[in-house]
Amino acid sequence: MDRGYITIALRSGDSDYLRMAYCLALSLRLTQSRVNRLCVLVEDAAAVPERYRWAFDHIVELPHGDDSRPDGWRVQNYHQVYAASPYEETATVDADMLFFADVSPWWEVMARKELVAATRVLDYRGQVVSFNPLRAQFYEHGLPDVHNGFLYFKKGPENERLFATMRAFTRDWEATCERFFGRGDVHYSGDCSLVLALRELGLERECQNHDTGGIPMFVHMKTCLQGWPGAQDKDWRKYADHRFSPSLDLTVGGFDIRYPFHYHVRDFVSDELLAAYERAVAGDPPCSSPPASPPGSIAR
Numbered sequence: 001m002d003r004g005y006i007t008i009a010l011r012s013g014d015s016d017y018l019r020m021a022y023c024l025a026l027s028l029r030l031t032q033s034r035v036n037r038l039c040v041l042v043e044d045a046a047a048v049p050e051r052y053r054w055a056f057d058h059i060v061e062l063p064h065g066d067d068s069r070p071d072g073w074r075v076q077n078y079h080q081v082y083a084a085s086p087y088e089e090t091a092t093v094d095a096d097m098l099f100f101a102d103v104s105p106w107w108e109v110m111a112r113k114e115l116v117a118a119t120r121v122l123d124y125r126g127q128v129v130s131f132n133p134l135r136a137q138f139y140e141h142g143l144p145d146v147h148n149g150f151l152y153f154k155k156g157p158e159n160e161r162l163f164a165t166m167r168a169f170t171r172d173w174e175a176t177c178e179r180f181f182g183r184g185d186v187h188y189s190g191d192c193s194l195v196l197a198l199r200e201l202g203l204e205r206e207c208q209n210h211d212t213g214g215i216p217m218f219v220h221m222k223t224c225l226q227g228w229p230g231a232q233d234k235d236w237r238k239y240a241d242h243r244f245s246p247s248l249d250l251t252v253g254g255f256d257i258r259y260p261f262h263y264h265v266r267d268f269v270s271d272e273l274l275a276a277y278e279r280a281v282a283g284d285p286p287c288s289s290p291p292a293s294p295p296g297s298i299a300r
Contacts, residue, residue, distance in 0.1 A: 003107055004037035004057055004087040007095045010066075010074040015266040017074075018042065018052065021095040023269045025055035026277040030248065034104040035091075041077075041084045055281075060084045067170055069188070076170050078148060078190035082163035085155075092151045094262055097218065100250055101258045106215045110152040115159055115207045117146040117194070121220040122259060124240060124252040128214075129225045137181060138195065144204045148190045149262055150216040158203075165197040218260040221252075235265050244273065248280055 005028065009021035018040070025038040037057035042048060043066065045059045053059065063083040067076040081092050089111060110116050121129050132138075138145060153159045169176040170193050174184035180196055198204045209215055223236045231239055240253035250257040 002087050003035045003089040003091075004039055004085075005035070005091050005093050006039040006041060006081050006085050006087070007093050007097075008041045008074070008077060008081065009095050010041075010043055010068070010077065012074045017095040018048065019274070020266075020269055022052040022055055023274055023277055024093070024095060024097055024099075025052075026274075026281050027098040027100070027248075029055070029281050030277065031099045031102055032104055033102050035107055037087075039084070039086055041081065058086050060086070064167065067167075075190045076188060079163050079166035079170055079193065082153065082155075082159060088155050090153055090155075091216070092148060092153075093260065094149050096264060096266065096268070097149070097260050097262045098250070099260050100248075103216070103260065107152075109212050109215050111154075112212065113152070113206065114156060115151075115153045115162070115203065116209050116212060116216070117148065117152075117207045118150040118216050118218060119144065119146050119208050119210070120214045120217040121147055121149070121225065121262075122217060123226050124219060124221065124236075124257070125255050126219075126258070127227075129220065133224050134222070137186065138192075141181065143195045143199065144208060146191070146195055146198070146207060147218075147220075148194045149220065150218050150260060151194070152216065158201075162197050162201055162203065165200055166193045169193050169196055169200075216260075218262055219257060220262050221264045237265065244276070248276060 007021050007024060009017040011017060021038070021040045028036045028038055038055070039058040039060055040056045041060050041062065043062060045061050048059055062077060062080055064080050068074045069076055081090070089107070091110070123129055132145070135145065173188055176196060177186040178184045186192070198207055221236050223231050223234055223239065226236060226239070228239050242250060242252045244250055250261065
């Protein structure tokens with residue numbers, strides 16, 4: 001089967017997701033023994049810098065036009081990954097992620113299903129996050145705690161209907177929210193549109209990974225998920241140090257990161273870190289350990 005990853009890399013404000021996607025592609029090449037290809041979904045393929053192009057297996061433009069809202073947040077385009085993917089089996093990942101261990105064996109496990117979403121996210125210690133304060137409405141309405149940050153799907157009629165339903169819900173979000181939540185002002189997210197489409201089509205149980213040993217899963221570095229009492233700043237680096245080894249292994253707060261890592265803060269990939277990845281993929285010896293450069297002092 002033809003397999004690969006896909007990510008969306010649309011600029012949002014000052015956040016350069018294409019740069020993040022490039023580093024993601026390098027981390028896949030560096031760590032994955034089998035499935036290491038990344039398709040990137042962009043607005044204008046011709047505008048992708050030559051420095052980045054070689055690292056992407058495919059560069060695909062939005063197949064259904066831009067569904068972004070006027071506030072500039074671009075997540076409304078998530079439903080387009082199905083039409084954009086060139087693969088028979090696809091895993092969607094966020095552009096602001098890095099891989100530090102080989103998860104190639106996951107693909108054989110995920111392939112038992114037509115669709116499987118991450119239902120477990122981990123904190124930096126590797127512990128399963130049991131409660132997400134940002135998902136109160138999910139819990140209130142009995143919606144499954146699934147995440148599109150790592151979602152596997154096969155091409156086929158059922159999944160084509162799922163993503164078409166997501167597209168319809170996205171384009172009429174207020175009415176969709178009135179129907180499911182009784183109010184029209186629910187914050188849009190790709191996770192939420194996915195969950196509502198799953199409920200609409202009766203696919204909630206089928207997509208959950210309880211019979212795959214929790215695969216897939218990832219480390220989610222939103223500050224509110226780390227169990228730090230009183231932590232308010234969105235930048236987790238103010239509460240835990242992080243260090244890259246010369247071989248580009250990562251520790252956060254003294255814990256080794258072994259699962260796909262959603263770093264979340266948009267300036268995590270420094271020039272030095274990106275250069276270190278480029279050297280590693282090229283087979284050049286590392287110059288030194290890339291600096292962590294956490295912003296500000298770490299709260300103790």
